Amino acid sequence: MDVIALRYGPDDPTATLGIAARRWEPFAGALALPGVLLGLGERLAEAATRAVHTKLGVPADAILAVGQVATFDEPNRDPRGPTLSIAMWAVVGPHESDTATWVPFDAVPHLAFDHNQIVATARDRLADMLWKDLTFTRALTGDEFTATRAVGLTTALHGAKPDAGNLNRTLAALPGLSRTGERVRVKATGRPAAVWSFA
Known part of the structure; x- marks a missing residue:
């Protein structure tokens, strides 16, 4: 194990x-x-x-x-x-x-x-699970998260920054997940990020 x-x-x-x-x-x-x-x-x-x-x-x-x-x-x-x-x-x-x-x-x-091979294989499988397996996804994101954190998590698992439009469509299609209308300033110089919340 x-x-x-x-x-x-x-x-x-x-x-x-x-x-x-x-x-x-x-x-x-x-x-x-x-x-x-x-x-x-x-x-x-x-x-x-x-x-x-x-x-x-x-x-x-x-x-x-x-x-x-x-x-x-x-x-x-x-x-x-x-x-x-x-x-x-x-x-x-x-x-x-x-x-x-x-x-x-x-x-x-x-x-x-062979733990480096295990990590590489797991990364690919976990990237496929992200935003599909709600138990896995929700454990990582928590009940509420910003769009910025969604981008960061997707980037970490996929190894590349996602297209913002595609990621927003993916999030909008998830059962029980909705955009709250609230915005949070993530960095002092950045634009406020949308907040997503699981029901």
Whole structure:
């Protein structure tokens, strides 16, 4: 079980993912995604929550949502022998922890095992889920967000800034999401941004 733990809190300029140094061999001291072995009788979401809590120091109540990304089965992915990895995603809310390092997708360093491949695959899948999977999307955006944050989140996952008109049409088509008519000045010199709200 390896987890792409995403954070995009109100004060975060972009979406980031959590990594931490491994404590044990193989790759002791190397940066890696949070991961654990699935316990007997343990459900995937429970194991993902445990991985984020124990490896990144995120309190369990700050883990807002969890889901599955893909399974990685390359026979040589782990030097200890053939091992499957079920990659999960988790969205975490604001919290205090000095265990994890939070990095943007475009600045992920070299990671242990095949974790860079897991990150690349997960980024594509999560980008496809954004604005379609409401559990995932709403965990990242919160109940209310500005158009500026929608652009920032889309850019972080897709790797390129979206067309504003297309993004507005996508947001307007989401069930339960509406434009409030309110505007918020995001930067002192910028134009006020539209506010979107989930019912």
